[in-house]
Amino acid sequence: MRILTLSPGASSLKAAVVVHGDTTVTQTWAHADIAAFAERVHAISATPDAVAVRFAHGGSRPRPVVLDESELANLERLTALAPTQQPVSVQAVRLMWSLLPGVPVIACFDTSFHNGLPEAAARYALPRTWTRQNRLRRYGFHGLSCRYALRRTARMLGRDSDSLRLVCCHLGSAVSVTAIRDGHSVDTSMGFTPVEGAVSSTRSGSVDPGLLLHVLSTGEIGVDELSETLFLRSGLAGMTGTSGDVREVLAARAAGDSEADIAIGVYLHRLRREIGAAAMSLDRLDAVVFTGGVAEHQPALLSELLGGLAPLGLQISSSRVAELGDRLISVDGAAVAVLMITARIELELARAAEGTIAGMDYSS
Ligand SMILES: Nc1ncnc2c1ncn2[C@@H]1O[C@H](COP(=O)(O)OP(=O)(O)O)[C@@H](O)[C@H]1O
Ligand SMILES: CC(=O)OP(=O)(O)O
Numbered sequence: 532m533r534i535l536t537l538s539p540g541a542s543s544l545k546a547a548v549v550v551h552g553d554t555t556v557t558q559t560w561a562h563a564d565i566a567a568f569a570e571r572v573h574a575i576s577a578t579p580d581a582v583a584v585r586f587a588h589g590g591s592r593p594r595p596v597v598l599d600e601s602e603l604a605n606l607e608r609l610t611a612l613a614p615t616q617q618p619v620s621v622q623a624v625r626l627m628w629s630l631l632p633g634v635p636v637i638a639c640f641d642t643s644f645h646n647g648l649p650e651a652a653a654r655y656a657l658p659r660t661w662t663r664q665n666r667l668r669r670y671g672f673h674g675l676s677c678r679y680a681l682r683r684t685a686r687m688l689g690r691d692s693d694s695l696r697l698v699c700c701h702l703g704s705a706v707s708v709t710a711i712r713d714g715h716s717v718d719t720s721m722g723f724t725p726v727e728g729a730v731s732s733t734r735s736g737s738v739d740p741g742l743l744l745h746v747l748s749t750g751e752i753g754v755d756e757l758s759e760t761l762f763l764r765s766g767l768a769g770m771t772g773t774s775g776d777v778r779e780v781l782a783a784r785a786a787g788d789s790e791a792d793i794a795i796g797v798y799l800h801r802l803r804r805e806i807g808a809a810a811m812s813l814d815r816l817d818a819v820v821f822t823g824g825v826a827e828h829q830p831a832l833l834s835e836l837l838g839g840l841a842p843l844g845l846q847i848s849s850s851r852v853a854e855l856g857d858r859l860i861s862v863d864g865a866a867v868a869v870l871m872i873t874a875r876i877e878l879e880l881a882r883a884a885e886g887t888i889a890g891m892d893y894s895s
């Protein structure tokens with residue numbers, strides 16, 4: 532099957548063509564550049580059998596869905612919960628319908644992998660009158676990335692993915708940490724929205740809600756501005772006055788910028804906290820996996836991060852950390868394997884689309 536995959540991320544729009552499970556073409560655009568993508572659709576691919584589009588928020592949908600107008604309208608209603616990605620995904624679907632009439636478009640959700648989170652990890656300790664409908668809960672994100680990382684880890688370690696206990700750290704523009712047990716997410720750092728948890732390029736990560744109430748109570752900023760601030764003007768960007776691209780922040784730190792130094796310190800500290808917390812959701816730790824653009828391209832930062840994880844007893848090979856590409860970065864025979872895996876969300880999207888078309892239960 533030929534599947535055209537589309538993945539809007541916080542900092543990019545990635546398109547790829549996957550034919551019989553192999554990626555044949557990939558192209559990346561600046562985040563909202565759907566028009567530039569539109570111009571290239573026919574050049575990138577002969578008419579595909581299906582299009583798979585990543586949606587950050589799928590609510591409680593456990594598996595991908597073949598879209599029609601009413602399903603798309605339902606997904607569009609979740610925009611406030613993932614404002615940087617959801618509108619681009621919706622726009623991409625409409626574009627596909629107009630450019631490739633008759634080709635099924637399948638929505639694949641970041642949230643689905645976390646659908647079975649244990650109640651203790653999924654619930655917020657809020658009044659039950661609020662949580663009774665089970666909508667105001669922790670959804671989790673980056674599930675497509677986690678699913679791929681799990682399968683790839685199992686292959687690299689020669690293990691069955693259903694038997695692995697691992698902590699998966701997705702370090703892209705946005706950052707999340709997920710505890711995976713027997714093939715399922717059992718806790719994850721992002722929650723009702725992708726703001727919760729670790730510090731991202733432009734998102735704050737967890738902030739005391741009391742602080743936010745205080746800021747709102749001053750009346751100086753309203754809800755819309757607060758939302759824009761937490762999603763787009765916080766994190767590394769907000770702390771440093773840069774775009775939040777890790778490359779830019781590291782360059783500023785190297786040039787002696789003390790704010791950039793503090794920002795990287797906060798970023799790493801919060802990330803280590805999430806990794807420690809995720810490990811506590813497992814009864815045993817087989818592997819810690821790093822994936823996403825930062826893990827892939829910044830071995831020195833990865834090394835700095837690993838240097839502060841001593842309580843996990845990881846045994847790291849410094850020469851392996853410094854290399855590039857998919858690799859084991861722990862020493863041979865270490866009790867806990869540590870791996871860097873390139874995020875291949877397009878393969879996961881294609882797999883999901885093929886499974887959906889074949890009528891399989893992809894959630895299993
Ligand atoms: N050499 C590099 N090339 C691309 N991205 C890099 C590089 N070094 C670091 N990065 C970081 O990777 C992040 C983007 O990760 P990625 O997973 O591609 O993004 P997205 O979240 O948009 O899918 C950016 O913050 C960027 O700083
Ligand atoms: C859900 C989420 O945060 O996605 P991204 O990495 O694309 O920002």
Ligand SMILES: [Mg+2]
Pocket residue numbers: 540541703704705823
């Ligand atoms: Mg990403």
